[in-house]
Amino acid sequence: MKDLYPSRKNDQPSILERKDPVIHTDRSKDNQAPISKEQLDSYEQNGFLQIKNFFSEKEVTDMQKAIFELQDSTKGVSSDKVIREPESEDIRSIFHVHQDDDFFKNIAYDSRILDIVNHLLGSDVYIHQSRINYKPGFKGKEFDWHSDFETWHVEDGMPRMRAVSLSIALSDNYTFNGPLMLIPGSQSYYVSCVGETPDDNYKESLQKQKLGVPDQESLRYLTKKGNGISVPTGKAGSITLFESNTMHGSTSNMTPYPRNNLFMVYNSVENRLAEPFSGGKERPEYIAVREGARSLTAAR
Numbered sequence: 001m002k003d004l005y006p007s008r009k010n011d012q013p014s015i016l017e018r019k020d021p022v023i024h025t026d027r028s029k030d031n032q033a034p035i036s037k038e039q040l041d042s043y044e045q046n047g048f049l050q051i052k053n054f055f056s057e058k059e060v061t062d063m064q065k066a067i068f069e070l071q072d073s074t075k076g077v078s079s080d081k082v083i084r085e086p087e088s089e090d091i092r093s094i095f096h097v098h099q100d101d102d103f104f105k106n107i108a109y110d111s112r113i114l115d116i117v118n119h120l121l122g123s124d125v126y127i128h129q130s131r132i133n134y135k136p137g138f139k140g141k142e143f144d145w146h147s148d149f150e151t152w153h154v155e156d157g158m159p160r161m162r163a164v165s166l167s168i169a170l171s172d173n174y175t176f177n178g179p180l181m182l183i184p185g186s187q188s189y190y191v192s193c194v195g196e197t198p199d200d201n202y203k204e205s206l207q208k209q210k211l212g213v214p215d216q217e218s219l220r221y222l223t224k225k226g227n228g229i230s231v232p233t234g235k236a237g238s239i240t241l242f243e244s245n246t247m248h249g250s251t252s253n254m255t256p257y258p259r260n261n262l263f264m265v266y267n268s269v270e271n272r273l274a275e276p277f278s279g280g281k282e283r284p285e286y287i288a289v290r291e292g293a294r295s296l297t298a299a300r
Contacts, residue, residue: 003277008154019161023044023122024123048242049241050234052235054239081094090139092141125295126267126272126293129265134260145247146249147191147247154277161243162244167239168261174255174257180231182247185222193214
């Protein structure tokens, strides 16, 4: 398969223009969409969309309870799916929750979510990856700048930009507690990064990403093109949908206020994974779903 988005193959970074649409359903069908034309315009232009108060207070309370029950049940447990901070035993992320926990599986299948992502991606979808991210007050660590697609393309073999990430805020998001930061318009430009990808790179990158992190000049270019950096803030229960190639990251949390979220990636069933474009080994199923790449709509 031809590599349309090469990365980590040259000794100098470069910026390539996007070759795929941002919204894969014909825009003439906007009147059939589950969200407004203005919301679709914003997503297409900026590469992300926040919808506040998407979940009810009761749903948020149930999800908050569930993420901490899962965290408590995994303390002291040795599992590849439980990612700990590089300098402590604090839990950073728990992966594959849409398959391993019926509560989170039901959220992944929520028709309100599926209707939106099916429309954005123009097809049925499956979950490529799911996880809970914990960023406790005072000690929650940062996630460096990156395009998810760059990693999924190079290390997992995702062929095209036809996936969308969903972040469900399970803490109030402020500008100061390590929130998600996104560069508007960056979905239109692909940063081809430097550095050869070793096998099992994920064992280090899930704790602290080093490869696939864009260079400073590329980040300056993207922020200038996008007129800065956007920080969606709001109450727990808000969702942020962002395109797979949108450049994003988050700072560490040195405040008393935690920032936790449930994160799920929806990929088109027409964009299933091929061989990793790095030429390396496939990453485990709990990070990059292959065997379970079945339509969620058909399974409802």
